[in-house]
Amino acid sequence: MAPAPTYRLLAELEAAFDDLIERTEALLAAYAASPAEAWAFQAEASSEWLRRALLDFWYTDGQDGRATRSHVGLIAADDSLMSRVAEVNAAKAVFAERLARIKTEYPPLLAEAKAVLPFRHPQLHDHLRGSGLARLHLKQCWRAIPLAEAPVARVRLAWYSSGRSIKRLTVSEVEKKLLTLDSDAPHVRIQLRKLAALPSGEPLAQVQSQAPLMRANLFYCEPLEDGRTRRAMNVALPLFVPAPRGRLPDHNLPPATPPPQRTRARRSDEKLEEHPYLPSLRIYRYR
Template identity: 45%
Template sequence: MRQTPAHELIEALDILLQRLNDFSTLLPQSNLPFWLPDEQISNLPQCAALFSDIWYRDGQDGRVTRSQHGLIGADDKLIDLAHSVNAAKQSFQTLATQHRLSQDSDLQNQLTRRESFLAETLQHHGYSRLHLRQCYRLIPIIETRPVKIGFSWYTSGRSIKQLTPEQALQRLQKMDTSQTHIQMQIDALGHLMPGDMLAQLQTQVPVMRANLLWKQDDRMIRKARNVSLPMLILLQTGETLPEHNQPLSSPPEQRSRNLRSDLKIDPVPFLPSLRVHKYNN
């Protein structure tokens, strides 16, 4: 008999939990070098718990994930287990997405949210406190040792979505239009010229970025990636961790880059209730 989507989903989660358990059991047994800058996560057993942490804590905002950067030397067996964990994560995410879409095809724009029917399914099977964002994130694996890794906080990230005045008006009209500040913004839209476009800005949370450097023949190869978990680096016998810096444990409070003088978007909000700005002429 063919399994239902819900049973497939729970089975995929059980496989993921087993592989996380195998990985977290093997990791503390490693004798290879590692670097973990956080005092609260300073050894391999604590790090293993971080990799296996896919659950909510009381009062935790579902949009926030518990993150930690670092470097962990790994042998072939640990690397293989990490790949198996990542494969299980991807399988579970695919089934979770399909399960949600099978319930309601209009949810394609909400795939990053923990929808109520998925939560109810998990709760029915004893998994009510699963944190999907922490569940989906992959273990970062580096199978060719870099010569150098530079860590830095990226605090200037933001998403920009273009809106027409008509779209902005529709969104304002869904708010309490009896409020004076909403009416003022609706009136402001009436002064725009035909063809004007607006920009809706969303500041992104600071992320740790790793800049990796490899030397290949006479060339230097660079690659950057965001990291929310310590990176596993395949080390051969006698190899050490790559050269690396030690960034601040928390991001700076201000943007790390100065605003460009030719910034195309007016930094002053045009429609504050929507975080919408005008483009400079």
């Protein structure tokens, strides 16, 4: 039986989830009451499309746990709707903070949270039947809705498919990671010997290629207070832009799929070797 404090953690998470759903429903109701111009990537922009996008909190069967689904679009928003978006994002931040506390203080509680939270809102859970959806995807719950902080003259959307996550590790840290694998396997033993041949103080890099994503380049109508005239951001969810008259800014139509290969030239100062030194962990040496 879980210690009593864990029930407090779960209760706080449930309250944060309830608040997130309530604020999202308020945002959707505000949009449905006075819809302005909207555009959806490879879909018809509508109140129902926006509902599916903002309440897409689920894994599909067989979905990679690290992957999230995207719902790219543009929404022209007045001040009231922008305020609703800010309220939803604030609720998402609280939900993420509650999750982080559980991961730190009592990680086994996460499995129970994923099972319990959907049933608190039957209208969310009912649509799972027969739709191929499974358990709650926590990251898709707390990821923020993108919004522009000032009116935008134009938006240029483009695929970004060259992203990489690079984590710097010590030889000792890499050894610990290798030892969590099957140390009796020949390929692991070979990599342990290769690692042992390195100086203990040599820094190494663990590289994770990121899935293609859509990026939006925003060009503001007027310079911001800090002098910026443009901004780039990832847009996995619909982008809300301030539009008192309900009109979308000029925007392009990106290709239906990301480019088949890297579109940006490799930087001449790239610091990692071309091939991984320890393939099982995607560990590279610095040049």
